[in-house]
Amino acid sequence: MVQILSFIHNLTTMLFGIYISAFFLGVKQNRKNILTLFLLFFCEGIVYIINFLLLGAIVTDRLYAVIIHLPLILFLTLYYKYHVTSSCISVFSAYLCCQLSNWIGLLVLAITGKQWCYYTLRILITFISFFLLCKFVCRTTENIFTRDTQESYIIGFLPTVYYFFDYSFTKLSSLLYSNNKIVIEFMGFVFCISYFAFLFVYFREYEKKQELEQYSDLMKMQLLSIEKEVEQVKSSKQKLSILRHDMRHHLNIILTQLQNNNTAKAIKYIKEIGDLYDDTMIEAYCQNETINSVISIYHARFADKEIALNCDISIGETLPCPDTAICTILSNGLENSMHALEEMTTEKKWVNLTISEKKNHLLLQIENPIVRIPKFVNGIPTSGKKGHGIGVKSIVYYTEQLSGQCHFSLTDNTFILRIII
8 A cells, every 4th residue: 555655656756846937937737748748757757667677776766856847847938838947846846846745755754654644745735735726826936036136036936046055965965964064054055045135126126116116106196186187277267168168247347337437446456357367378279178278387387497398299189098107208208308308598498399190190299499308218218306207207107107109309409208198
């Protein structure tokens, strides 16, 4: 019975290693791949049995890596087209996962002294581990092992070191059981290095997450600010409608004051109405009220800074994208142009704004002269000033959210932003 259990244990362990190594990499768990991997298992099993019969158990155990693991790595690399490094890390990780059943089996063997208990429990733990890894772990490892990144090397460091440690000190030699302190403490040293590497990666990712959360909060605040400004302009438009409706009454009051020779009061009343109209100035650049509101806001700001805003707008009332998103992009683009022109000492400061619609796509272009040439990183201008650069990030973020494209360029000291949504 012990021999039968030992044979079953060897089969389940080999199957576990082959399937988990493949699934860790992202090989789909479908019928075709399951049959393909089983064929690989069958071929490797035949080779293993032949070596076992010819060379014996001890030599075959030492050659296990050459008989089973090396062909598996080559198969994952050549047949499934994974990078050889990823294939190695996946196989080494699967090998490390086998140690769970090994240790629990040894614990039960030490308690009971029964070989059949050892093998039975190892088989059971192998099945449980396989189920849990396939259900909860393989999706994560697929994203890690298939990317040639620093994180994958750090995560694969511990399984790789353990793999070579186990073969060098237990299978190819008996150094682990020689009471040599250097050998015994070696894995503790490796765990320490791996822990430090994990901390480094974890806290770096934590800082990135914090930065993304802060950036997301800034985007929300910016969007709320734009929405408030648009609402204020819409409120002004309603106010203007009321003033127009009441204009006949205002004119009658002025006429009455003039007829009574109260010229000063009439002039004062006219100035009061003029002040009310100043607060409700909205230019009609296009049929879309929200775009008109944003351009009106920045037209007033540009006028205060003596910047000419030249507009060429040809769009309909309904846009092919959400109004708030395109208005946020437009606001950030105009805001960046205003900041760039504030640094210029020349008297002629201008911004050309073009918005058009073609084949259900929105085209937006903003041009303005600049003095300081920005540094471009991956085609995106960056700023070394603290607190700057948020506008550009916001433009890129919202353009990507709308599945659009944005392009920043320089032509004859003229900065050009082109966006297609």
